[in-house]
Amino acid sequence: KAGVTQTPRYLIKTRGQQVTLSCSPISGHRSVSWYQQTPGQGLQFLFEYFSETQRNKGNFPGRFSGRQFSNSRSEMNVSTLELGDSALYLCASSLGGQGDGYTFGSGTRLTVV
């Protein structure tokens, strides 16, 4: 079966712009989580969506938002980009139940210049 697909793989944006990243989960998975990965901070949890509802949220500013569609695909949006937003953004999907394993995508590498 197809894995978790993230598009695009790479993005270069300028400060102040906004960006939308996409994640297609494994078929049948209803939970999608987003993480920001940087060399200094490691993997930081952004938010989790389950059945089109944001179920959990990390400690990121409101410039970071997301949504999930009825087919479980998810998008993440970052507005008013800052240089510090440069990172690898990872998406992970799971069935959504307690203890279900997460499957990660390859990520979208965002560079803000």
Add this chain to the structure above:
Amino acid sequence: AQRVTQPEKLLSVFKGAPVELKCNYSYSGSPELFWYVQYSRQRLQLLLRHISRESIKGFTADLNKGETSFHLKKPFAQEEDSAMYYCALLTGANNLFFGTGTRLTVIP
């Protein structure tokens, strides 16, 4: 608040030597712990979970609630074990929190 601590950013061992990657956690509820691995140019993938109590690629990890630890061990390191290893804790709210990771290098 929950926290996952991996005290070693870098760890180097010789091939055939034992390896232990440390992980300590802080969580008020009943923890579910995982080890994830990221090999060079590959995506992050699940290595093992404590509830399975299984050995994957020769690695084992035992949850020690008294010491709040979940250290990853392998008796004989192989070159292909070189990778980034992340310890992760799943909360009751289904949030998966990661430690900062340990880069393991196995020296031939």
